[in-house]
Ligand SMILES: Nc1ncnc2c1ncn2[C@@H]1O[C@H](COP(=O)(O)OP(=O)(O)OP(=O)(O)O)[C@@H](O)[C@H]1O
């Protein structure tokens with residue numbers, strides 16, 4: 001089966017080829033990562049290698065096999081051993097005309113879409129995944145070639161020529177950095193969440209901001225000191241609030257105000273789209289600025305990748321925020337509120353150990 005294996009290998013989507021009994025035969029690398037099981041383990045122990053016995057995926061496959069043809073389960077909860085649950089669309093499709101061999105593809109969903117509130121940006125992180133994976137593959141290799149060639153040219157060039165080769169190298173580096181940033185979207189490994197003190201994270205971010213892009217702007221803090229620890233990956237959270245703070249700073253002028261607030265919202269629950277128990281997200285962090293707010297035409301799209309109004313902006317800041325917050329099981333929203341009206345980016349996160 002060299003053909004399908006090659007085909008599968010090229011896909012950024014986790015995909016598994018299954019035999020007429022519904023057993024996994026070939027898993028691509030994305031699937032091995034997603035399922036946290038090697039192709040060998042899957043071939044030997046079947047789906048149990050990924051999910052344990054009697055998994056929902058097996059049930060879906062049985063249905064597909066008995067009905068003949070493909071089927072899909074949207075927003076399925078996949079339970080992995082050790083308590084990890086991932087929501088994904090699971091698509092079962094016959095291979096070619098044969099109704100017996102099938103592929104199973106997993107399309108992960110951001111958990112932010114669980115929300116029964118106006119969160120429209122759910123697909124944002126997902127849509128970036130495919131693009132990012134492709135770019136990472138297709139761009140990075142030629143880039144290093146271009147960079148090397150430019151450096152080689154530089155050795156024999158006069159001052160004018162070197163100016164140009166330096167320009168090439170600098171621009172290549174800029175593209176490589178952009179691709180690196182996009183690659184963070186393709187990282188669908190589960191986040192290692194640990195109890196973190198959100199105020200410590202925010203304090204760190206604020207310090208970074210004030211030494212860098214926020215120099216000269218006062219960033220005030222209004223914290224609820226009694227907040228319990230949040231379940232988080234610290235580095236990722238730092239990235240979330242750095243991006244939000246950077247946008248806030250960029251939105252205000254010299255007399256502008258930027259405030260970070262935290263609060264505990266005990267009653268706040270969000271309900272998964274496909275049913276299931278509501279999830280409590282009581283930790284609220286708001287990044288507020290006195291700038292003009294998001295252009296109303298854009299407001300529904302700011303969390304999508306490549307949406308930017310800034311010269312030199314990549315439009316990836318908020319898309320990454322949406323992805324990371326979703327990976328934490330949280331929610332991020334934009335709103336204008338208060339009197340005088342302020343720009344508010346609100347992040348809701350679960351408590352550690354909940
Ligand atoms: N605090 C804010 N006030 C007003 N507009 C905002 C704010 N935050 C984001 N936006 C709008 O949303 C767009 C997308 O933001 P995002 O952070 O994703 O990308 P960016 O800031 O343009 O570029 P990058 O973050 O990649 O450098 C911005 O270009 C801006 O138009």
Ligand SMILES: [Mg+2]
Nearest residue numbers: 243247317318
């Ligand atoms: Mg930004």
